Amino acid sequence: MEKNNLKLIGLGLITGFINGIFGSGGGTIIVPSMVFLLNMEDYKAHATAISIILPLSIISTVIYFFHNTIPISVALKVAIGGLIGSYIGAKILNKIPTNILRKIFGCVIIYTAIRMIWK
Amino acid sequence: MKLIIIGLLSGIISGMGIGGGSILIPALVLFNNIPQIEAQGINLIVFIPISIIALFIHKKEGNLELKYGKKIIIGGVIGATIGSLIALRTNPDNLRRYFGFFLLLIGIYEFFKKNRPNN
Numbered sequence: 001m002e003k004n005n006l007k008l009i010g011l012g013l014i015t016g017f018i019n020g021i022f023g024s025g026g027g028t029i030i031v032p033s034m035v036f037l038l039n040m041e042d043y044k045a046h047a048t049a050i051s052i053i054l055p056l057s058i059i060s061t062v063i064y065f066f067h068n069t070i071p072i073s074v075a076l077k078v079a080i081g082g083l084i085g086s087y088i089g090a091k092i093l094n095k096i097p098t099n100i101l102r103k104i105f106g107c108v109i110i111y112t113a114i115r116m117i118w119k
Numbered sequence: 120m121k122l123i124i125i126g127l128l129s130g131i132i133s134g135m136g137i138g139g140g141s142i143l144i145p146a147l148v149l150f151n152n153i154p155q156i157e158a159q160g161i162n163l164i165v166f167i168p169i170s171i172i173a174l175f176i177h178k179k180e181g182n183l184e185l186k187y188g189k190k191i192i193i194g195g196v197i198g199a200t201i202g203s204l205i206a207l208r209t210n211p212d213n214l215r216r217y218f219g220f221f222l223l224l225i226g227i228y229e230f231f232k233k234n235r236p237n238n
């Protein structure tokens with residue numbers, strides 16, 4: 001029990017740290033961790049991850065905001081697109097083969113990562 | 120308009136459960152010349168309204184597993200604070216490169232990941 005608590009707090013520490021330092025990526029850490037370490041089903045892990053990342057993102061947002069690093073006018077435009085997009089994404093989630101999508105997504109991300117490193 | 124479309128695309132991706140931030144942040148940095156730290160701040164703040172809506176939907180469908188959440192969040196709050204403060208103190212070009220390496224790992228993981236059946 002004691003060991004399990006430490007595992008959960010440690011998992012939170014890493015997730016929060018990544019999400020804070022990169023302003024993203026908390027879900028990438030927490031979803032597979034919950035699936036493999038806590039034996040949670042994939043769809044439950046996705047939903048649960050949001051409830052964990054939300055408070056962490058609020059804290060990071062507050063810290064970023066008070067250091068004047070969030071241009072609100074840009075954020076507003078992105079948020080409008082983001083809200084519509086996430087609705088569409090959730091609707092088509094079960095209609096396209098995510099396996100192929102993941103491969104394409106992986107390639108795009110690898111290419112993007114290289115451009116970010118050598119910009 | 121470009122910003123709304125960037126938001127829309129990353130929203131679709133995140134609605135499908137594969138990290139919207141990994142699209143949004145590079146798009147803002149590479150196509151709009153927004154500094155890395157601001158792109159991260161935008162991703163953080165945009166995530167908040169989107170995830171609140173997603174949470175309501177998941178809660179209605181009973182996908183939330185709150186058993187582990189509290190302890191993970193305790194660790195997460197500490198991690199998020201440390202991570203955010205380090206990000207704010209890091210040179211933006213270096214931060215972009217570190218982010219790139221993290222993104223590279225995500226891309227490789229997504230590419231080789233096998234879809235687990237939900238049962």
